[in-house]
Amino acid sequence: MALAPKDVLGRDNVVVELFGMARIASGKHSVELIVEAPVSVSGLANALVRECPELAGVAVREDGDGFLASYTLNINGSRFVSGEHLYLEHGDSVLLFSSQAGG
Amino acid sequence: MYGYHGKALIVDLTTRQTRWETLDRTVLQAFIGGTGLGAYLLYRHCPPGTPALSPENPLIFVASPLVGSRLTTSSKFAVVTKSPLTGFIGDSLSSSYLATELKKTGCDALVITGKSESLTLLSIEDGEVQYLNAADMAGLSTFETESHVKQRLGSRTRVACIGPAGERLVRFASISNDGGRQAARTGPGAVMGSKNLKAIAFRGTNTVPVHDPAALAEVGRDLAIRSLGPATEKYRTLGTMANVSVFNRLGTLPTRNFQQSTFEEAEAVSGEVFHEAHFTKNAHCANCTIGCEHVMTTTDKGPTATGRVEYESGFALGPLVGIKDANTVIRASTLCDELGMDTISAGATIAWAMECYEKGILTHADTGGIALEFGNDEAVIACLRLIGDREGLGDLLADGSRIAAHKVGQGSEAWAMHVKGLEMPGYEPRSLQTLALALAVSTRGACHNRASAYEADLSDRVDRLQASRERGKITAEGEDFSAVLDSLIWCKFLRKAFHDFYGESADIYEDLTGWSMSSEQLQQAGERINNMKKLFNVREGWTRADDTLPQRVLEEALPDGVAAGASISANDLDMMVSAYYEARGWTADGNIPDAKLAELGLDVLITHTASAEV
Numbered sequence: 001m002a003l004a005p006k007d008v009l010g011r012d013n014v015v016v017e018l019f020g021m022a023r024i025a026s027g028k029h030s031v032e033l034i035v036e037a038p039v040s041v042s043g044l045a046n047a048l049v050r051e052c053p054e055l056a057g058v059a060v061r062e063d064g065d066g067f068l069a070s071y072t073l074n075i076n077g078s079r080f081v082s083g084e085h086l087y088l089e090h091g092d093s094v095l096l097f098s099s100q101a102g103g
Numbered sequence: 104m105y106g107y108h109g110k111a112l113i114v115d116l117t118t119r120q121t122r123w124e125t126l127d128r129t130v131l132q133a134f135i136g137g138t139g140l141g142a143y144l145l146y147r148h149c150p151p152g153t154p155a156l157s158p159e160n161p162l163i164f165v166a167s168p169l170v171g172s173r174l175t176t177s178s179k180f181a182v183v184t185k186s187p188l189t190g191f192i193g194d195s196l197s198s199s200y201l202a203t204e205l206k207k208t209g210c211d212a213l214v215i216t217g218k219s220e221s222l223t224l225l226s227i228e229d230g231e232v233q234y235l236n237a238a239d240m241a242g243l244s245t246f247e248t249e250s251h252v253k254q255r256l257g258s259r260t261r262v263a264c265i266g267p268a269g270e271r272l273v274r275f276a277s278i279s280n281d282g283g284r285q286a287a288r289t290g291p292g293a294v295m296g297s298k299n300l301k302a303i304a305f306r307g308t309n310t311v312p313v314h315d316p317a318a319l320a321e322v323g324r325d326l327a328i329r330s331l332g333p334a335t336e337k338y339r340t341l342g343t344m345a346n347v348s349v350f351n352r353l354g355t356l357p358t359r360n361f362q363q364s365t366f367e368e369a370e371a372v373s374g375e376v377f378h379e380a381h382f383t384k385n386a387h388c389a390n391c392t393i394g395c396e397h398v399m400t401t402t403d404k405g406p407t408a409t410g411r412v413e414y415e416s417g418f419a420l421g422p423l424v425g426i427k428d429a430n431t432v433i434r435a436s437t438l439c440d441e442l443g444m445d446t447i448s449a450g451a452t453i454a455w456a457m458e459c460y461e462k463g464i465l466t467h468a469d470t471g472g473i474a475l476e477f478g479n480d481e482a483v484i485a486c487l488r489l490i491g492d493r494e495g496l497g498d499l500l501a502d503g504s505r506i507a508a509h510k511v512g513q514g515s516e517a518w519a520m521h522v523k524g525l526e527m528p529g530y531e532p533r534s535l536q537t538l539a540l541a542l543a544v545s546t547r548g549a550c551h552n553r554a555s556a557y558e559a560d561l562s563d564r565v566d567r568l569q570a571s572r573e574r575g576k577i578t579a580e581g582e583d584f585s586a587v588l589d590s591l592i593w594c595k596f597l598r599k600a601f602h603d604f605y606g607e608s609a610d611i612y613e614d615l616t617g618w619s620m621s622s623e624q625l626q627q628a629g630e631r632i633n634n635m636k637k638l639f640n641v642r643e644g645w646t647r648a649d650d651t652l653p654q655r656v657l658e659e660a661l662p663d664g665v666a667a668g669a670s671i672s673a674n675d676l677d678m679m680v681s682a683y684y685e686a687r688g689w690t691a692d693g694n695i696p697d698a699k700l701a702e703l704g705l706d707v708l709i710t711h712t713a714s715a716e717v
């Protein structure tokens with residue numbers, strides 16, 4: 001999908017792509033978010049649950065302050081996230097899917 | 104003795120003689136159970152150079168110390184034999200009530216050798232063996248066979264059986280139990296069929312005492328709670344089919360015989376769509392709190408099919424053959440279960456044939472009029488039936504992609520996607536390069552489960568698109584972990600629920616058996632088991648040249664998706680294989696030096712006399 005340009009405050013637009021139960025619970029494949037750089041994992045979780053409250057308790061912690069341990073984050077299909085720092089750039093896609101790898 | 108019976112039942116179908124063999128503490132602690140004990144018994148009971156489909160090849164069912172403990176996910180058993188696909192060790196796992204009943208017959212392992220003169224039902228009740236005529240079961244599906252045996256011998260009977268594919272020696276035939284669970288990879292069903300053995304009925308009352316029941320009950324409660332936590336969430340909700348959409352996005356979903364790593368129709372066969380449109384219910388194995396099995400039902404106007412669909416079946420009978428209709432995937436997967444054959448090898452061999460058809464190497468005349476194009480739903484179903492019956496094109500495909508490509512030639516070996524003769528699972532090795540190494544060196548061929556090496560690739564631990572030497576150590580450690588998992592036997596889906604896998608498992612082993620086992624000793628048992636498997640393969644003619652990947656993987660870069668351009672050269676693989684041998688303490692040509700055998704006690708164990716006949 002075409003991503004909106006940075007907003008008037010120069011904040012970044014990123015897309016969170018949803019997989020598994022996160023997709024089913026929200027009814028969405030992806031969510032576009034405006035975030036202020038540098039955004040942290042908990043900051044992203046907060047922004048996501050504001051946009052999709054139904055993800056609380058499904059993929060995002062009930063307090064909105066991070067993701068559930070059963071989920072992992074990947075940037076643009078190439079970089080897996082560990083720790084709190086995301087290092088996102090405008091236009092990045094954050095993939096949110098199960099942390100249980102494989103079958 | 105606690106936790107074990109301390110003996111194996113040996114059955115010779117040719118002479119109809121049975122005997123018991125002791126399994127003493129030395130052997131049991133060294134190999135634990137499951138695939139480990141099975142590898143040891145295979146080495147002992149399979150004469151060197153035995154053809155896989157000859158009567159001398161033993162078919163071995165192995166329980167484990169955990170079986171009967173009622174710990175969550177503990178009801179599993181291993182089937183070990185020389186594989187008719189690879190000519191090397193073939194070890195498969197299956198689950199549920201049969202594991203418990205096998206152990207209750209009074210043995211830790213059942214070793215079947217020889218061949219019956221006619222189709223036979225082997226009945227084992229508390230160690231008493233009967234050879235019953237099974238002529239009336241010829242040609243029955245696995246489900247029909249199980250039902251037939253239960254009607255004949257009682258509903259409490261647990262049944263391991265083959266379907267038409269096993270009877271016709273399809274080299275990737277499975278052994279089925281408990282309503283469609285399959286020990287399928289490496290083709291043990293063909294070995295069972297070669298022995299004229301249609302089914303085995305297990306009944307027993309011999310429970311094994313536990314050394315410390317109170318401690319075991321406490322840890323059991325804790326594990327059951329953890330099994331319902333975040334470490335198993337995926338398996339409980341969407342199941343392994345959740346992989347489809349994620350793998351597609353990551354460029355690691357093998358499509359159209361590994362010609363692509365993304366499938367433009369992945370959404371239609373994704374776990375999310377299966378869950379919303381086809382999900383019927385969750386199912387559990389015996390003594391399992393997770394309930395990972397997702398039973399799916401077709402929704403179109405065709406004949407209704409209902410069955411479990413896992414990712415490997417979904418990938419092999421979906422994107423790999425270009426199928427975008429979830430109904431066809433369910434129908435094809437269920438048909439494989441009925442016929443009794445491995446869905447991965449079946450799908451991958453059909454995918455090879457489809458590419459031959461695409462390239463004009465197999466013609467309309469060769470296929471018997473089937474338009475064997477990628478994405479042709481009817482063609483997939485028709486091929487599966489032909490394979491199960493070994494009719495027409497099916498007779499060629501029933502031998503697996505390696506033999507089929509050898510027969511057809513014309514360069515088709517280049518896209519026969521197997522390692523050592525075992526077809527590749529649903530993970531693209533060019534975009535998962537730790538897995539690539541693990542597939543190449545695995546003792547049973549292209550197997551994703553004997554190292555779970557994809558875990559490193561799907562994390563920040565490595566760059567999944569670049570080969571590196573560190574993969575050697577990661578793969579060896581993953582193999583040792585998996586060997587312990589598959590020998591105790593825990594379900595793989597519980598693996599992340601442990602805080603300290605080796606430490607907790609060693610404590611549980613002591614609670615069960617009363618035998619002290621440290622975390623380090625358990626880890627070394629994993630190493631010993633992998634060396635035992637390798638030792639068998641070396642004896643059967645393995646060389647370093649066998650530790651390789653399909654030509655396509657080594658010569659073509661990925662054309663599409665987020666991993667476009669990713670490749671592994673022969674030199675890359677060679678570097679990683681060497682690093683793996685170094686991590687294992689093996690020689691440069693991949694053999695096990697005497698010092699390593701001595702370090703692991705294998706020099707003594709393989710000639711161990713305490714396992715003699717009693």
